[in-house]
Amino acid sequence: MAELAAGELTQVLAPRRRTWPGTLGLLSGPLLWLVVFFLLPIVIVGAYSVGALSLLPSDVPGGLEIWRRFLSGQSIYLGLFWKSVRMALTASVIVVLLAYPIAYFLALCVKKRKYVLLLLVIAPFLTSYLLRVLAWKVILGDRGVINSLLYFVHLRQPDHPISWLLYSQFAVILVLSYVWVPFVALPIFVSLDNLDRSILEAANDLGASRWKVFWRVTFRLSLPGVIAAFVFVFIPTLGEFVTPLLVGGTSGFMYGNAISDLFTQGLDWRTGSVLAIFLLGVVALLLALFGRFLQVRRIGAA
């Protein structure tokens, strides 16, 4: 009995107090909201994709036929998926390459006003996503800021704009990188900032050069943050459809655009549901593989 911890002791001695509102009362609202408006719709889409119910007059009783055609690559959509994977991978790599030096600089090199500078980098992320994409449309167009500046200084003739700037894969990847850099700097910053500096000093004392310290100690220790950052960009980018819609044109068309078009224009909801559930499965797989690196809680605390 002498071993009883203080907490247990109070629990034994204190009369059991009824806490009000009860835990169920607190949680029922939020949980019900998510079950009804988040889980249930996804389950319905899943059931719909295999033909368990029909919603539109035009719905063909396809059953698993649409799934089979999609997975065997007979429709265009699987190819589009891989194209989107390539684009999302490229954007994610660029984002991490841009964000890492920034996070490194802020976490390890800046002594004063570290958090003010961090806020300076993150602030754009918290403003309008749509408008930051829109700005690039203004900048990249044939008569946009860059091209008109080139005409103005006579580097190019007005009838020969650099036309691949807008409505191209380049534009989509550039804008996606631009949009996500601030967000990704955060988890990398947190993992570098939490680094125990004495480990670096120890490595240095044992004769490692700066590069060696960086490559074999600092970078290795920041790897969880890097992977978290990478996955956090890759997932939303893979399903992206707003940015390609604004700056992608036909060559920048992505998987997310196909889903959107099937629902809003093509009115082939069944195929759209198959595509959506497949994407969700891919996301779930990514989370299962890399979930342990995504310490959202720490990111939220920063």
Place this chain on the structure above:
Amino acid sequence: MDIATSRNGLRALRAFFAFLVVFLYAPIAVLVIFSFNNSVVISFPLSGFTLRWYEQFLSNPSLLHALRTSVIVATLSSCVTVALGVLASIAIVRRRLVAKSAISALLLSPLVIPYVVFGISLLVLFRVIDKVLAPTLGIVIGTGIHAIVIGHVVVSLPYAMLTLVPRLERISVSLEEAARDLGAGGIETFRRVTLPLIFPSVVSAFLIAFTLSFDEYAIASFVAGQDATYPIYLFSQLRVAFLFPQLLAVSSIVLVVSLLLVLATEIGRRRTERKFEGEVGRIIL
């Protein structure tokens, strides 16, 4: 010696940091500059300063209507989000839960869903609801503002949790216990002890939810029905050349206001945080 960088390395990093800040803010600056440019065509050279785009958008009824719709949607969804977020975070932090990790996983899961998938799922849900209700009760709910609000609450809830939970965790439970020992009930303890202590985070959760909703296009584009929000209006009018400068004017206002709001709340939060930390520390000691 500094292990992190050599002197040249530091110089390079500093230059890169400056470059990135320019890269991040230049497009925003371009948007604002051209909103004052006296020409329908958005290109160099600049052709003089004007306020007429701002005057024009103030007398554009459909744009103003879309802005009003967005304010309504954002206000409703951020209020519901904060209410649900506070309830859920108190349950997560203060109560012993059976399946705690599963419940927090569910609460955070909207963070990783592609918005296009969630948007079409909501559209399908409302179609199913109508399909069930219309023949039996003769009610057609359809899509519209209510559907957008519902969707925005789902996707902002995790952000509210991520703001509220860490704050709540740092407040000693003994403060609430003391209030209860002094005879306060559950509601009174919350209103007079817990809420004031987490208030800075409540404000930032509200603002995060508000900006997210105000700006959100992907989900709204599927379930808006006839109720065009500001992003939906913006998208639909992008091709109309003579309207474009007006859209730049509105966009500039939205961008600058949200940027200032973010900076102000962040600075405010850090300040109260410091003050609170001191006070709570003293109370506990």
